[in-house]
Structure formats: structure tokens, C-alpha cells
Amino acid sequence: MAANNSGSEPRIPEDVTLEDEAEAEAKGKAPAASSSATTTMNRSGSRPQLDLSGAAIHGTLEDRNPTILLPNQSDDISHLALDIGGSLIKLVYFSRHADQPTEDKRKLSTKRRLEIFTGARRSYPVLGGRLHFVKFETGKLNECLDFISSKQLHRGGVDSPSWRSGAQPDNIVIKATGGGAFKYADLFKERLGVSLEKEDEMDCLVAGANFLLKAIRHEAFTHMDGQKEYVQIDQNDLFPYLLVNVGSGVSIIKVDGHGKFQRVSGDNSTIDMLVGDIYGGLDYSKIGLSASTIASSFGKTISDNKELSDYRPEDISLSLLRMISYNIGQISYLNALRYGLKRIFFGGFFIRGHAYTMDTISFAVHFWSKGEAKAMFLRHEGFLGALGAFMSYEKHGLDDLSAHHLVERFPMGAPYVGGKIHGPPLGDLNEKISWMEKFVQKGTQITAPVPMGAPATTGMGGFERPTSKGDILRSDASAALNVGVLHLVPSLDVFPLLEDPKTYEPNTIDLDHDEFKYWFTILSDHLPDLVEKAVASEGGTDDAKRRGDAFAHAFSAHLARLTEEPAAYGKFGLANLLELREECLREFQFFDAYVSIKQRENEASLAVLPDLLMELDSMDEEDRLLALIEGVLAANIFDWGSKACVDLYNQGTIIEIYRMSRKKMQRPWRIDDFDTFKSRMLKKDQPYKRALISVDNAGADVVLGMLPLAREFLRRGVEVVLVANSLPALNDITANELPEIVAEAAKHCGILRKAAEAGGLIVDAMAGIQGDTKDEPASVPLMVVENGCGSPCIDFRQVSSELAAAAKDADLLILEGMGRSLHTNLNARFKCDALKLAMVKNQRLAEKLFNGNIYDCICKFEPVS
Numbered sequence: 001m002a003a004n005n006s007g008s009e010p011r012i013p014e015d016v017t018l019e020d021e022a023e024a025e026a027k028g029k030a031p032a033a034s035s036s037a038t039t040t041m042n043r044s045g046s047r048p049q050l051d052l053s054g055a056a057i058h059g060t061l062e063d064r065n066p067t068i069l070l071p072n073q074s075d076d077i078s079h080l081a082l083d084i085g086g087s088l089i090k091l092v093y094f095s096r097h098a099d100q101p102t103e104d105k106r107k108l109s110t111k112r113r114l115e116i117f118t119g120a121r122r123s124y125p126v127l128g129g130r131l132h133f134v135k136f137e138t139g140k141l142n143e144c145l146d147f148i149s150s151k152q153l154h155r156g157g158v159d160s161p162s163w164r165s166g167a168q169p170d171n172i173v174i175k176a177t178g179g180g181a182f183k184y185a186d187l188f189k190e191r192l193g194v195s196l197e198k199e200d201e202m203d204c205l206v207a208g209a210n211f212l213l214k215a216i217r218h219e220a221f222t223h224m225d226g227q228k229e230y231v232q233i234d235q236n237d238l239f240p241y242l243l244v245n246v247g248s249g250v251s252i253i254k255v256d257g258h259g260k261f262q263r264v265s266g267d268n269s270t271i272d273m274l275v276g277d278i279y280g281g282l283d284y285s286k287i288g289l290s291a292s293t294i295a296s297s298f299g300k301t302i303s304d305n306k307e308l309s310d311y312r313p314e315d316i317s318l319s320l321l322r323m324i325s326y327n328i329g330q331i332s333y334l335n336a337l338r339y340g341l342k343r344i345f346f347g348g349f350f351i352r353g354h355a356y357t358m359d360t361i362s363f364a365v366h367f368w369s370k371g372e373a374k375a376m377f378l379r380h381e382g383f384l385g386a387l388g389a390f391m392s393y394e395k396h397g398l399d400d401l402s403a404h405h406l407v408e409r410f411p412m413g414a415p416y417v418g419g420k421i422h423g424p425p426l427g428d429l430n431e432k433i434s435w436m437e438k439f440v441q442k443g444t445q446i447t448a449p450v451p452m453g454a455p456a457t458t459g460m461g462g463f464e465r466p467t468s469k470g471d472i473l474r475s476d477a478s479a480a481l482n483v484g485v486l487h488l489v490p491s492l493d494v495f496p497l498l499e500d501p502k503t504y505e506p507n508t509i510d511l512d513h514d515e516f517k518y519w520f521t522i523l524s525d526h527l528p529d530l531v532e533k534a535v536a537s538e539g540g541t542d543d544a545k546r547r548g549d550a551f552a553h554a555f556s557a558h559l560a561r562l563t564e565e566p567a568a569y570g571k572f573g574l575a576n577l578l579e580l581r582e583e584c585l586r587e588f589q590f591f592d593a594y595v596s597i598k599q600r601e602n603e604a605s606l607a608v609l610p611d612l613l614m615e616l617d618s619m620d621e622e623d624r625l626l627a628l629i630e631g632v633l634a635a636n637i638f639d640w641g642s643k644a645c646v647d648l649y650n651q652g653t654i655i656e657i658y659r660m661s662r663k664k665m666q667r668p669w670r671i672d673d674f675d676t677f678k679s680r681m682l683k684k685d686q687p688y689k690r691a692l693i694s695v696d697n698a699g700a701d702v703v704l705g706m707l708p709l710a711r712e713f714l715r716r717g718v719e720v721v722l723v724a725n726s727l728p729a730l731n732d733i734t735a736n737e738l739p740e741i742v743a744e745a746a747k748h749c750g751i752l753r754k755a756a757e758a759g760g761l762i763v764d765a766m767a768g769i770q771g772d773t774k775d776e777p778a779s780v781p782l783m784v785v786e787n788g789c790g791s792p793c794i795d796f797r798q799v800s801s802e803l804a805a806a807a808k809d810a811d812l813l814i815l816e817g818m819g820r821s822l823h824t825n826l827n828a829r830f831k832c833d834a835l836k837l838a839m840v841k842n843q844r845l846a847e848k849l850f851n852g853n854i855y856d857c858i859c860k861f862e863p864v865s
């Protein structure tokens with residue numbers, strides 16, 4: 001369908017989904033993905049030896065995970081594993097991040113300063129890359145073979161050296177499990193020239209489940225009365241559990257640890273199971289099992305005196321489904337009872353996200369155990385075996401990964417595929433857009449929340465707002481597998497200053513139904529303007545317009561999907577939603593929609609900075625401190641994510657609005673801990689050592705607000721680490737953009753200049769001559785680190801290793817802006833003093849959080865002791 005060569009109208013299968021490779025998807029732009037080593041390190045004895053001749057480190061030696069290129073390695077190391085079951089083939093494959101841009105000066109000098117290179121951290125064999133989940137029907141094995149072949153997955157992907165060089169590796173071995181690994185081994189050899197190395201199915205199921213439960217934060221959930229609830233699994237309290245995999249057959253396994261398990265029951269088909277050993281030796285009356293519960297509906301078919309054809313097929317199906325599901329629930333419960341297990345995890349594609357099935361199983365388990373045992377489901381339910389087979393390579397170091405290394409993304413196509421491939425996989429962004437456009441024109445119902453609404457025209461808002469009801473979308477959870485692409489980012493760390501990472505929740509407000517409805521409207525309303533900016537940022541070309549349309553449809557589709565099922569992508573907070581928007585922009589190759597706005601505002605602000613600094617310098621210490629905090633709060637008004645503020649920008653120049661905002665500052669602020677903060681700052685015997693200052697927006701916010709504040713710390717001999725986004729989000733300043741701004745500001749300020757030099761941000765020659773340096777103290781460094789994020793919010797469970805390293809010696813954390821200190825982290829507790837500064841630029845949020853009003857200011861100081 002996607003590549004339709006016939007010239008005729010493409011056929012659009014009813015249940016079409018696409019394999020979203022999105023190879024074009026923000027290549028190499030994943031947050032903090034800078035540290036990529038190579039996957040080609042092989043720890044598995046079962047694999048051929050690596051040819052290390054000619055190996056060269058790519059990138060800098062100081063990079064803690066340099067990419068190692070092995071030019072002479074016949075690239076026979078596979079990034080693919082299979083589970084070939086009776087009904088479905090599951091495929092898990094890995095794709096490397098594209099080559100990273102070389103590190104800039106800032107990064108190198110910062111890393112040197114922060115002593116990130118301790119050598120001890122080189123241990124990761126893991127690299128940055130992505131894990132994809134795809135499935136095919138076993139009956140259509142050819143589709144699967146074509147897919148593997150078209151992507152050259154068995155040879156490490158089309159980007160691999162051997163594929164590029166055209167070399168023919170002779171002995172490719174791929175891990176495979178499931179019955180089909182035996183049955184179809186010859187076919188794989190014949191068609192792809194690969195040997196399947198069989199892995200035990202139970203081993204794989206257990207390894208897959210253990211990995212998911214350890215590494216994916218919101219993998220397991222309960223399902224009661226149609227409601228999903230994600231369960232946080234404590235690693236120290238995981239075992240033992242019962243794993244019930246319901247595929248074509250049912251496997252029931254008691255899992256006691258990693259690699260420690262015992263198959264306890266069930267190896268029959270789902271139908272056989274009905275007559276199987278449900279009560280196996282147990283007293284019928286003791287467990288209160290009533291045979292009529294399940295038998296009753298079919299009982300009628302006997303007494304009704306009707307023919308089978310008199311019944312509606314859907315009624316029969318439902319009865320069957322209920323019967324099977326109850327039975328699965330009962331057998332599982334009985335086994336749990338037998339072994340004293342409280343938790344039962346269900347996997348396998350039989351369940352395939354069906355609310356009805358999950359509810360029925362849950363009900364049965366709950367009922368028979370009188371609430372003692374819990375049925376839980378897994379988001380990657382069908383991929384346990386394939387994932388386990390993938391793990392068995394022992395070469396990706398996946399077992400070293402923790403939840404904070406994994407970021408799940410939902411590019412168009414991916415969540416919904418989980419694998420039904422019809423037609424060739426989409427090779428690039430252009431094909432993806434074409435695919436989407438066809439559906440838009442047809443207005444076709446599709447399983448994915450892909451495009452919908454009226455056909456797009458111009459790229460300038462020529463699309464409809466998404467409807468919040470799923471009338472254009474078919475709500476079919478069977479296709480919407482809710483499995484995204486797992487980005488492995490080994491360079492992410494838990495922020496070490498979090499008081500308790502286990503209980504930390506970034507989002508301040510739960511994105512419940514009402515809340516989501518509100519944000520749905522906000523984000524939908526904002527969309528036309530965002531598309532316009534995005535398109536302009538790419539030169540306003542036809543290509544950009546087309547991508548703009550596609551982005552709008554894709555993002556609308558996500559919103560519609562989430563409206564339909566808020567838990568579709570796992571536990572989803574506002575931080576995730578705002579990040580999804582940015583990721584969606586990047587998916588359609590809009591890398592910085594606000595680039596020109598940021599530039600304009602930076603320039604205007606830098607022009608008035610010298611005057612501001614002079615004014616500040618004429619004040620005494622206490623007044624200056626107040627003026628600085630006021631300045632931060634006032635300048636936080638420049639936020640292109642806030643509708644109210646954007647409306648204001650039409651009413652004056654940047655400087656006029658800044659002055660107006662400043663004039664309106666009236667204490668006490670809505671939260672006003674300024675006096676406590678001031679006292680702490682003025683304690684001469686206990687100065688701070690290092691302040692981490694997390695900045696928000698470009699322009700006045702950073703130039704007239706945060707930089708002068710940073711300068712105050714520097715002047716007091718406090719080291720300053722400015723923390724900024726790794727990737728653009730709205731008009732937020734990024735870590736890459738910041739050094740230039742600092743250098744510009746340093747031309748007018750000796751303190752900044754010396755500190756920036758000390759921090760390696762600028763070299764002496766770059767600094768200007770105008771700064772007055774006569775009474776400055778011995779200089780402490782000013783540094784810039786990236787935070788690992790590409791969103792207006794921050795989740796401190798996953799920050800860049802740079803930031804984590806910088807946190808080591810920090811005793812003050814300043815968070816600025818709505819996204820980072822209100823929407824997220826308002827209630828976060830840290831191991832160091834924390835100052836949260838923001839202007840509330842949204843009426844509803846002001847009311848909800850503070851019983852206040854839009855433009856209220858928050859100055860929340862939380863000393864540790």
C-alpha cells in the first residue's frame with residue numbers, strides 16, 4: 001500500500017497499520033544520546049569471534065562511551081530475535097542511533113571540569129539505540145521474511161558496514177524461540193541464509209518478563225471494571241510470582257528469580273483447557289467453584305431447542321471468550337494458591353489489550369482468591385518470548401539497563417503496529433507522510449489513531465481540530481498494542497539529589513479525565529499556531545508545509561487516542577504529553593520551531609542587559625537580591641507555551657512587556673519564601689558551594705532574569721552550573737545555545753567573563769574588553785550542562801549523566817519556570833536546598849494549585865534542614 005507502483009488507487013486494507021521505522025525520525029537527536037558505544041561487543045560464547053583489526057574509536061577518547069567502529073568485523077552479529085509461535089511471529093530488533101554529532105567545546109570542557117571521566121563508568125557494553133517490537137501472523141511467514149529482508153535486520157540493518165560494503169557474511173545466526181524456530185529453520189536458511197539458534201521457550205518467557213518488570217517503569221497494570229491501573233513493582237519484592245502466558249497454548253510458570261523457575265501447569269490449547277485439570281485434586285466445594293458460572297450460557301443452547309445457526313456468532317464468541325477467560329483465571333488462581341503466590345502476571349497475545357478479557361480474568365482471580373491474589377497484565381504482553389530470546393545474546397548488556405536508561409517513544413505507527421505489516425515497511429519520512437495523506441483523503445477508519453478529519457491543504461492550519469470522541473477512529477485495542485519504540489539511552493541517570501527516587505513523582509497534577517480534557521483543548525487550540533511557526537522555521541517550503549500537516553494530524557491522532565484511552569501509552573502525565581508534542585515535531589523533522597523567536601528575543605534582551613547590570617550594581621546587597629528574584633519572576637512571562645502570554649506579546653515590545661511585568665511585581669507573592677532565602681544567602685559563614693540553576697526560556701527570561709542571578713552567585717564565590725535543555729521545546733533555551741549568550745553577556749561584565757573562562761565556556765580571546773574587572777573576587781567557574789530533556793518539564797529520574805555529575809557537589813538547586821517547577825517538581829524533595837521560581841501563566845493552574853490567579857508569582861524555598 002505505501003509504495004504503490006501500479007498507478008491505480010491504492011487499496012487500503014481495513015486493518016492496515018504501518019511499520020514505523022521513522023528512520024528519518026530525529027536522527028541522532030535523542031536526548032543525551034551522545035554516549036554511544038557499539039553493540040558489536042560480543043560476550044556470548046555461542047557467537048563467532050569479533051574481528052578487531054582496524055578498530056578505531058570514533059569520537060573522543062574522553063567520551064565515556066565512545067563509538068567503536070570495527071571496519072573489518074563481518075557484521076554477522078544480529079540485532080534481531082524471533083519468537084515463532086503457533087499463531088504469531090514476534091520480532092524484537094535493535095537499531096542503532098545514527099552517528100552522533102561531534103562533541104562541542106562546551107561539552108568537553110564541562111566534562112573535564114566535572115571530572116566525568118573516572119574510567120569506572122566505561123563498563124556499559126550497551127549503546128544508544130532503539131528496540132522495536134513487531135508481529136506477524138505465522139500463517140503469513142513470507143511477510144515476516146520480506147520485512148526482515150527489506151530492512152536487512154539479519155545483517156544488522158541497512159546501515160551496517162557489511163550491508164553498505166556489500167559483503168556477504170556467511171554464517172549469520174539469529175536467536176529464536178517458540179515451536180516455529182524448529183519448524184521453519186530450513187526456510188530461514190533458504191530464504192535469508194541465516195541459522196536459527198534455538199532458545200528454550202520457558203527460559204525466554206521468564207527472561208522477557210523479568211526484564212520488563214525490572215526495566216520498564218509502567219509495565220504491569222491491574223484491570224478492573226474497565227480501568228487500567230499501573231503498578232510500581234518493587235525489585236526487592238518481585239519474586240516469587242506466577243507467570244501465565246496465554247498464546248495458542250497456555251504456559252503457567254512459577255518464577256522464583258532470574259533464571260529460576262518451574263513450569264507448574266498448563267500446556268494444552270485454550271480449548272482443551274476447559275476440560276483440563278481445573279480442579280486438579282482440589283476439593284470442589286472448598287474453593288466454592290460453581291461449574292454453572294461458566295456452563296450456564298452454553299447450557300441454554302442445549303435447552304433452547306435451537307440450531308447453532310440460530311445464535312448470533314458474536315454471542316457465541318462472547319460466551320466462549322468469557323468461558324476461556326474465566327478458566328484461565330481459575331487455573332491461574334489455583335496454581336497461585338498451590339504455591340502461595342500473591343501475584344499473577346498474564347502475558348501472551350490472547351489477551352492483546354482486550355478490556356473484556358482482562359476484566360474477566362481479573363474478576364475470576366479476585367473472586368476465587370477473595371481478593372488475596374492479584375491479576376496483573378503486561379503492556380508488552382505478547383513479546384515476552386521474543387524479548388527473552390533477544391536477551392540471550394548477552395551482548396547488548398541489556399541486563400545492565402535500569403528503568404532510567406529507557407525512554408519509550410510513540411512515533412506514528414509504532415504503538416499501533418506491534419506488527420501487522422501490510423505492504424512494504426515505510427522506508428522514510430516521505431513514505432510515512434504519503435501513507436498518512438492517503439488516509440486523510442479517504443477519511444478511512446484505521447486501527448491507528450493516525451490521521452483523521454478533513455483533508456489538509458496548505459500546511460497553515462488547514463486541518464480540523466481533532467474530535468475528542470472516537471467516531472472517526474476505530475477503537476480497537478486489538479490493533480492498538482500500545483507498545484512504542486524503546487530508546488535505550490545508557491547515558492541517562494537518576495538525579496542523585498532526589499531525596500527519594502522511589503517515591504518521586506514528577507507530575508504535580510494527575511492527568512485524569514477532566515485534566516486531560518482541558519489539555520486536549522489547550523493543545524488542540526495551540527496547534528495551528530505551532531504548525532505555522534514550525535513551517536516557517538523550515539523556510540516555509542512546500543515540503544515543510546506538507547510535514548507541518550502531517551505533524552498536525554499525527555499529534556491530533558495521539559490526542560484522540562489518549563482521549564479514548566488515557567492509559568494507552570502507559571502512565572501518562574502532563575510532562576509526557578508535552579514531551580510527546582515535541583517528539584512529534586522532531587518526528588516530522590521540525591527541530592526548532594521557535595528558533596527565530598528565540599534569536600530575536602535574545603538580541604533584544606542582550607541589548608539592555610548592560611543597563612540592567614549597572615542598575616543592579618548600584619544597589620545594596622539586600623535590595624539587589626530582591627531585585628534579582630523579582631527580575632527572574634518578571635522575565636518568566638516570556639513563555640510561548642502560554643496562550644495568555646502570547647496574546648500579551650502583541651501589545652508591546654519585549655522590553656516594554658518586561659518593564660510592565662516588573663512593575664506589577666507585588667509582594668507578598670502567592671508563595672513568598674524570599675525572606676528565608678535572603679537570610680540563608682546572607683549567612684556569611686555558610687556560603688553555598690555550588691548552585692545548579694535550571695533555566696527555562698530564551699530571551700529576557702534567561703538574559704535579564706537568570707544570568708544576573710547566576711552572576712550574583714558567582715560574585716559571592718559560588719560555583720554556578722547552568723542547566724538547560726538538551727533539545728528544543730517551545731521557546732526554551734538549550735544547552736547548546738547558552739554558551740553563545742553567556743559569551744555575549746560577558747562582553748559587558750567582568751564577573752561573567754572570568755567565570756565563563758574559568759568554566760571553559762569561553763576562551764580569553766573571545767571575551768570582550770568592556771567589562772569592569774577591578775573588584776572582582778578570585779573567579780569561580782560558570783558552567784553549562786544539558787539536562788537530558790527535550791520537553792518543557794523535567795523528570796528527575798532520567799537526566800543526563802552530565803547533570804548527575806554536576807549535582808555531586810551542589811548544595812543549592814534552583815528550578816525556574818512553570819514546566820519544571822510547577823507542572824513538575826512542585827512537590828519534589830531534594831537532598832540539597834531548593835528554590836523554585838515561576839510565574840503562573842495559566843488561570844486554571846493558578847486556581848488549582850494555589851487558589852490564586854494568572855500572573856501570580858511563586859518563590860518557594862525549601863532548605864534541607
Ligand SMILES: Nc1ncnc2c1ncn2[C@@H]1O[C@H](COP(=O)(O)OP(=O)(O)OP(=O)(O)O)[C@@H](O)[C@H]1O
Pocket residue numbers: 084085086087088089137178179246247248249250347348349350351352382
Ligand atoms: N492476528 C492474529 N492471528 C492469530 N491470533 C491472534 C491474532 N491476534 C491476536 N491473536 C491471539 O493471540 C494468540 C496467540 O498468542 P501468542 O502469539 O502469544 O501465542 P503463540 O506464540 O502464537 O502461541 P504458542 O506460544 O502457544 O505457540 C491467539 O491464540 C489469538 O488468541
Ligand SMILES: CC(C)(CO)[C@@H](O)C(=O)NCCC(=O)O
Pocket residue numbers: 522578639640641642643644730792817818819823841842843
Ligand atoms: C507549556 C508550558 C509548561 C511551557 O512553559 C506553559 O506554557 C504552560 O503550562 N502553558 C499552559 C497552556 C496555556 O496556558 O496556554
Ligand SMILES: [Mn+2]
Pocket residue numbers: 639641696697730731732792817819
Ligand atoms: Mn519554557
